[in-house]
Amino acid sequence: MKYYEFSEILKKNILDGKYLDTNKLPTEDSLIEQYGVTRYCVRNAINILIELGEVYSVQGSGMFIRKKRGYGYFNLSHTKGLTKELEGKQVDTIVISVETKIADENLASRMQCDIGTEIYYIVRIRNVDKEPLSVERTYYSKDVIGYIDKNIATDSLFGYIKEGLGLNLGLADKVVYADKLDLETANYLKLDEGDPAFVVEDDVYLSNGVLFNASKVYYNYKKTKFFGSKSVVG
Amino acid sequence: MKYYEFSEILKKNILDGKYLDTNKLPTEDSLIEQYGVTRYCVRNAINILIELGEVYSVQGSGMFIRKKRGYGYFNLSHTKGLTKELEGKQVDTIVISVETKIADENLASRMQCDIGTEIYYIVRIRNVDKEPLSVERTYYSKDVIGYIDKNIATDSLFGYIKEGLGLNLGLADKVVYADKLDLETANYLKLDEGDPAFVVEDDVYLSNGVLFNASKVYYNYKKTKFFGSKSVVG
DNA sequence: TAGTGGTCTAGACCACAAA
DNA sequence: TTGTGGTCTAGACCACTAT
Numbered sequence: 001m002k003y004y005e006f007s008e009i010l011k012k013n014i015l016d017g018k019y020l021d022t023n024k025l026p027t028e029d030s031l032i033e034q035y036g037v038t039r040y041c042v043r044n045a046i047n048i049l050i051e052l053g054e055v056y057s058v059q060g061s062g063m064f065i066r067k068k069r070g071y072g073y074f075n076l077s078h079t080k081g082l083t084k085e086l087e088g089k090q091v092d093t094i095v096i097s098v099e100t101k102i103a104d105e106n107l108a109s110r111m112q113c114d115i116g117t118e119i120y121y122i123v124r125i126r127n128v129d130k131e132p133l134s135v136e137r138t139y140y141s142k143d144v145i146g147y148i149d150k151n152i153a154t155d156s157l158f159g160y161i162k163e164g165l166g167l168n169l170g171l172a173d174k175v176v177y178a179d180k181l182d183l184e185t186a187n188y189l190k191l192d193e194g195d196p197a198f199v200v201e202d203d204v205y206l207s208n209g210v211l212f213n214a215s216k217v218y219y220n221y222k223k224t225k226f227f228g229s230k231s232v233v234g
Numbered sequence: 235m236k237y238y239e240f241s242e243i244l245k246k247n248i249l250d251g252k253y254l255d256t257n258k259l260p261t262e263d264s265l266i267e268q269y270g271v272t273r274y275c276v277r278n279a280i281n282i283l284i285e286l287g288e289v290y291s292v293q294g295s296g297m298f299i300r301k302k303r304g305y306g307y308f309n310l311s312h313t314k315g316l317t318k319e320l321e322g323k324q325v326d327t328i329v330i331s332v333e334t335k336i337a338d339e340n341l342a343s344r345m346q347c348d349i350g351t352e353i354y355y356i357v358r359i360r361n362v363d364k365e366p367l368s369v370e371r372t373y374y375s376k377d378v379i380g381y382i383d384k385n386i387a388t389d390s391l392f393g394y395i396k397e398g399l400g401l402n403l404g405l406a407d408k409v410v411y412a413d414k415l416d417l418e419t420a421n422y423l424k425l426d427e428g429d430p431a432f433v434v435e436d437d438v439y440l441s442n443g444v445l446f447n448a449s450k451v452y453y454n455y456k457k458t459k460f461f462g463s464k465s466v467v468g
Numbered sequence: 469t470a471g472t473g474g475t476c477t478a479g480a481c482c483a484c485a486a487a
Numbered sequence: 488t489t490g491t492g493g494t495c496t497a498g499a500c501c502a503c504t505a506t
Contacts, residue, residue, distance in 0.1 A: 040495055056405045058441050059473045060503035077464060171290045173463045178412035178432035178455040196430030198412035207292050221412040229407045230311060274476055293492045294484035
């Protein structure tokens with residue numbers, strides 16, 4: 001069994017409350033025995049869970065399950081959009097516009113492409129339970145993605161890249177900061193101009209190093225907190 | 235050689251420009267040979283560098299060195315304060331106040347301790363090149379830390395916990411979001427009330443599960459961006 | 469002292485990128 | 488096809504927690 005697969009099993013067990021009595025995972029040895037996997041598999045699977053913030057481990061003591069955060073907290077490590085974090089909520093994507101732009105000097109620099117390259121520019125709003133959560137402005141390289149229309153833009157294009165085009169995603173570069181909302185974005189979010197925004201910039205590269213997606217997402221600061229956790233070393 | 239130690243060597247090599255010709259690390263096999271380490275050591279060391287955002291790897295192709303970010307970008311994964319990110323800058327810590335509080339219901343809940351427990355409350359400003367970068371409000375469990383005065387509070391207390399008290403740090407829980415500045419914090423940062431703030435909340439636990447440090451840091455939104463990166467899986 | 473997670477060894481084979 | 492990183496095996500010993 002691949003370790004990613006095993007991490008999914010453990011994740012499901014946790015969600016199903018299988019370990020509620022102790023709030024701990026079984027020991028590594030007993031996982032090895034129960035599931036007939038090797039220690040390599042166990043430890044890699046658990047590293048995934050640690051990165052996801054599901055568990056933490058203490059040498060000599062065990063692997064502890066962390067309490068789940070409520071709605072409004074998003075995992076900073078997730079690169080595949082919010083949909084997974086919002087299970088049980090009604091999530092709607094409203095495509096405001098899909099345009100084709102010709103890269104000028106600025107945009108070419110931003111998208112790390114030649115001047116004159118065609119670039120898609122898409123503006124979307126994410127509603128959760130009918131209320132706006134975020135505004136996304138995304139550039140896609142037309143060379144990579146081919147054709148986009150308003151219907152395609154409603155879904156995430158990541159799956160399409162992989163299955164449809166057979167391309168592999170590589171690195172996702174993330175920058176986050178706070179900024180003041182401009183009037184247009186504020187209106188989309190039903191906030192006021194000058195209010196704070198939590199901004200997430202994402203640059204996604206293919207495994208061959210080509211940047212194919214650069215996005216800037218403005219979140220409603222009243223509705224979103226992001227979390228992560230780390231073992232403290234040293 | 236321990237893999238952490240090896241990661242420090244590689245980090246130094248990168249900083250010294252040793253791989254500038256190719257912008258890649260040597261292959262795993264050649265690192266094994268050059269340094270007389272095992273593949274286990276190499277791969278673990280490189281995982282550290284990947285988490286730090288120093289390199290990324292592409293299966294079949296190699297391990298690539300990422301371009302360094304300039305000043306004003308902070309690594310979200312770092313749990314040990316800003317000092318390391320600000321080498322070359324003049325960093326001053328100004329301790330505004332050190333108080334002892336008796337935990338009421340709210341504070342006891344925040345610090346996960348009993349009502350009536352003594353808690354230190356410290357307010358500090360971090361200046362970089364004489365200009366305020368952040369305001370930190372930190373609670374320390376007096377049960378854990380013992381005695382703090384204004385001089386001690388100027389330094390980071392993490393080293394003291396480890397070396398002085400022989401305690402091991404465990405988990406650091408981080409929550410980030412945007413918020414509006416209150417008047418007092420705005421004044422410290424030389425910004426206006428209601429301006430955005432990038433807020434980082436950190437809860438640091440000992441390895442025995444005791445929360446000993448809960449902090450809330452308000453960053454000047456004009457001066458700080460935070461970064462992280464991930465390989466995109468699946 | 470017993471039990472648990474962390475580090476390490478010395479291999480083998482698989483999957484992908486680039487020529 | 489070659490070279491590269493990713494996955495995997497089957498162990499051994501170390502370091503820490505808790506009793």
